[in-house]
Amino acid sequence: MDIQYLLDRLENVLASGSRIPFTGKTMVDEHECLDIVDQLRVAIPEEIKQAKRVVGERDRLVLDAEEQAKRIIAHAQEQVALMVTQHEVVKAAESKARKIIQEAELEAMGRREGSDRYAIETLATLENHLNELLAVVKNGLRSLEKNGRRTAPKDSVVEASKESRPKAKGEVS
Numbered sequence: 001m002d003i004q005y006l007l008d009r010l011e012n013v014l015a016s017g018s019r020i021p022f023t024g025k026t027m028v029d030e031h032e033c034l035d036i037v038d039q040l041r042v043a044i045p046e047e048i049k050q051a052k053r054v055v056g057e058r059d060r061l062v063l064d065a066e067e068q069a070k071r072i073i074a075h076a077q078e079q080v081a082l083m084v085t086q087h088e089v090v091k092a093a094e095s096k097a098r099k100i101i102q103e104a105e106l107e108a109m110g111r112r113e114g115s116d117r118y119a120i121e122t123l124a125t126l127e128n129h130l131n132e133l134l135a136v137v138k139n140g141l142r143s144l145e146k147n148g149r150r151t152a153p154k155d156s157v158v159e160a161s162k163e164s165r166p167k168a169k170g171e172v173s
Contacts, residue, residue: 002043003040003047009036012031017029123161
């Protein structure tokens with residue numbers, strides 16, 4: 001039985017009792033009141049048992065919720081740690097990539113400068129050889145002209161040298 005119902009019945013029995021004049025006391029049916037009290041004694045332990053079950057269930061739910069919250073927090077912390085680690089790895093990789101690119105650019109610039117120096121030195125050497133050869137040719141021509149052996153005009157020698165070399169692309173004969 002419900003305790004609230006039994007308490008309401010007890011209150012009705014007390015309220016419906018006969019008042020004794022000039023005493024402030026009330027006469028009630030003793031048998032009915034004791035019957036309600038007995039029913040209360042039976043109902044109270046059941047209500048207490050039910051309340052204990054509810055409290056136990058609540059405690060179990062709270063513990064389960066706390067454990068689940070701890071698992072969620074631990075998982076979140078693991079995810080954060082993983083993300084931080086991945087972020088650090090990415091930062092390290094980006095830094096290494098920048099360093100490699102910088103080193104490659106420096107090496108390429110050094111090679112370009114070296115190639116340019118080599119080309120300049122080679123062309124300067126070739127120019128010197130050509131100048132020496134030109135001087136030898138001019139000296140030979142002068143020598144031949146002094147001796148009167150040269151019969152072809154100067155321009156025909158230049159024309160003959162042009163005809164003996166291969167034609168360049170787009171050059172007209």
